[in-house]
Amino acid sequence: MNIAAAKLNAFFFGYDKNIEKKNLFITAISLFGLLNILLILPDLYNIYSKSGIINVEINDFLIRKDQIRLALITDIIEQAGIRYEYALAGIIAIYICSFIFVLANYYRLFFAIVVVLIHSALIASSYSFSYGADYMISFSLFVNVLLCIDSKYNRIVYSFTIRLIQLQLCVIYFFSGLGKAMGNNWYTGDAIWYLVSTYTDVNVLTAFIATTVPFVFQVISLSVVIAELFYPFLIYNKITKKTALLYIIITHLIIILMINLYTFGIVMIILNVIAFQPKIITESKYLKKHEPITE
Amino acid sequence: MKTLKTLLFALLLFHIFSSFVINIQIVKTWKSSTYSSLNRYGKSIIDALEYFNIPEIIQTGMRNYSYYTGIERGYEYYSPNAADKKTEILFKHNDIPVVLPGKTFESSFKIKSIFTILGGQLENEGFRNRVIQSMAVRLFTLHPEISQMDVVIEKKNFPSLAEIKQGKPIRIEETTVYNIKKN
Numbered sequence: 001m002n003i004a005a006a007k008l009n010a011f012f013f014g015y016d017k018n019i020e021k022k023n024l025f026i027t028a029i030s031l032f033g034l035l036n037i038l039l040i041l042p043d044l045y046n047i048y049s050k051s052g053i054i055n056v057e058i059n060d061f062l063i064r065k066d067q068i069r070l071a072l073i074t075d076i077i078e079q080a081g082i083r084y085e086y087a088l089a090g091i092i093a094i095y096i097c098s099f100i101f102v103l104a105n106y107y108r109l110f111f112a113i114v115v116v117l118i119h120s121a122l123i124a125s126s127y128s129f130s131y132g133a134d135y136m137i138s139f140s141l142f143v144n145v146l147l148c149i150d151s152k153y154n155r156i157v158y159s160f161t162i163r164l165i166q167l168q169l170c171v172i173y174f175f176s177g178l179g180k181a182m183g184n185n186w187y188t189g190d191a192i193w194y195l196v197s198t199y200t201d202v203n204v205l206t207a208f209i210a211t212t213v214p215f216v217f218q219v220i221s222l223s224v225v226i227a228e229l230f231y232p233f234l235i236y237n238k239i240t241k242k243t244a245l246l247y248i249i250i251t252h253l254i255i256i257l258m259i260n261l262y263t264f265g266i267v268m269i270i271l272n273v274i275a276f277q278p279k280i281i282t283e284s285k286y287l288k289k290h291e292p293i294t295e
Numbered sequence: 296m297k298t299l300k301t302l303l304f305a306l307l308l309f310h311i312f313s314s315f316v317i318n319i320q321i322v323k324t325w326k327s328s329t330y331s332s333l334n335r336y337g338k339s340i341i342d343a344l345e346y347f348n349i350p351e352i353i354q355t356g357m358r359n360y361s362y363y364t365g366i367e368r369g370y371e372y373y374s375p376n377a378a379d380k381k382t383e384i385l386f387k388h389n390d391i392p393v394v395l396p397g398k399t400f401e402s403s404f405k406i407k408s409i410f411t412i413l414g415g416q417l418e419n420e421g422f423r424n425r426v427i428q429s430m431a432v433r434l435f436t437l438h439p440e441i442s443q444m445d446v447v448i449e450k451k452n453f454p455s456l457a458e459i460k461q462g463k464p465i466r467i468e469e470t471t472v473y474n475i476k477k478n
Binding site: 009012013036039040042043046047051052053054055057058064066067116117120124126127128129130131132135136137138139140141142153156157160163164167168171172173175176178179180181182183184185186187188189190191192193194195197198202210211214217218260261262263 | 296299300303304307310311314315318322325332333334336337340341358359362363364365366367368369370371372373374375376377378379381395396397398399400401402403404405406408409411412413425426429430432433436437451453455456457459460465
């Protein structure tokens with residue numbers, strides 16, 4: 001019993017590999033979050049405004065009543081006599097500045113929490129536009145809060161955070177694989193073909209594969225199901241860990257290239273790298289040279 | 296130190312358990328939506344999950360927690376089957392497309408995602424009309440020079456790989472459903 005408890009204790013609270021790179025992980029998550037909102041900024045009012053492409057009535061119909069929405073915050077600001085457009089822009093400005101403060105290590109924990117709250121409100125206010133990547137960013141921002149905690153218990157919190165990301169990734173891939181394994185078209189390869197056709201215009205390459213060598217789609221699709229379903233076992237097995245991690249990263253790169261899911265692919269690569277810290281990336285000369293200054 | 300470890304361990308258990316429960320609840324909904332498109336193992340899993348129930352009060356707690364931690368929507372991407380059709384709402388003014396906005400690849404992708412995210416809900420005519428009206432109002436605001444638009448429902452049906460072998464092409468159907476005037 002004591003041995004089991006000691007092992008659990010060591011697993012959850014004794015992991016301090018690359019703890020000196022914590023700032024690098026915070027920087028990666030925050031920079032990506034910042035870049036994401038900057039890319040959405042030109043269409044701010046089309047996506048988040050009450051009178052956007054999907055108006056506030058439809059959005060509120062789709063979400064739970066108890067979720068924090070931008071409209072709740074802007075209503076309060078509007079009562080102070082500020083126009084709705086400025087109130088919305090103000091919230092986004094606070095969101096962007098909070099990222100900058102986290103990056104600059106200025107009251108980092110406080111601003112990391114502000115980022116999580118505003119991001120949650122952004123997602124709830126744009127339900128129809130929020131896809132997988134937004135929820136993965138949300139999870140990464142939550143993890144960022146834990147990474148930003150600086151105390152005498154640094155090592156314990158760091159270890160807990162890394163294990164939390166690892167276990168969450170296991171849940172993500174397992175259920176993603178299980179869902180696919182319960183259907184039919186992931187076995188025949190049709191699923192990959194449908195996704196390519198849905199997200200991109202069919203080009204010469206995809207048309208060639210579909211008509212001449214369709215088994216390529218079948219091989220990709222079966223390997224995705226197997227890798228996702230067995231990810232928890234493959235990633236914690238010493239023999240298969242490196243291969244599984246490499247496969248997952250390559251798969252996300254293929255997703256980026258083939259179906260243009262840039263944001264989703266990048267955030268998943270960031271989470272996998274932070275969770276399992278492949279030497280090839282964490283010990284690369286470039287990262288060592290550009291490592292953020294620790295406090 | 297021991298108290299902190301106990302609290303963190305409890306949080307971790309709650310987090311993972313919440314994530315499991317949310318995903319199981321989502322998979323359970325397939326019983327009424329996509330049951331016939333599951334394979335026999337999928338059907339057995341769904342049938343077995345019928346006995347998996349969590350008290351509402353615990354579910355509410357989990358939902359509130361999951362909302363702030365990004366785990367609330369589940370991970371059954373493109374499951375159990377990737378869709379073989381795509382429905383889009385298009386707007387045309389004098390046969391010239393009035394495209395939905397999207398100045399960067401990310402915002403453009405998000406805006407186009409409406410059709411994937413709302414997917415099945417757009418089959419409901421009442422809901423679809425509300426979405427069409429909302430989109431049209433925004434497009435009229437962005438293009439003040441336009442006074443009327445045709446609303447076209449475009450349905451793309453993709454053949455399976457086996458059907459492609461038999462020469463079946465991608466089928467595209469366009470139906471003009473409304474003509475909307477600015478006022």
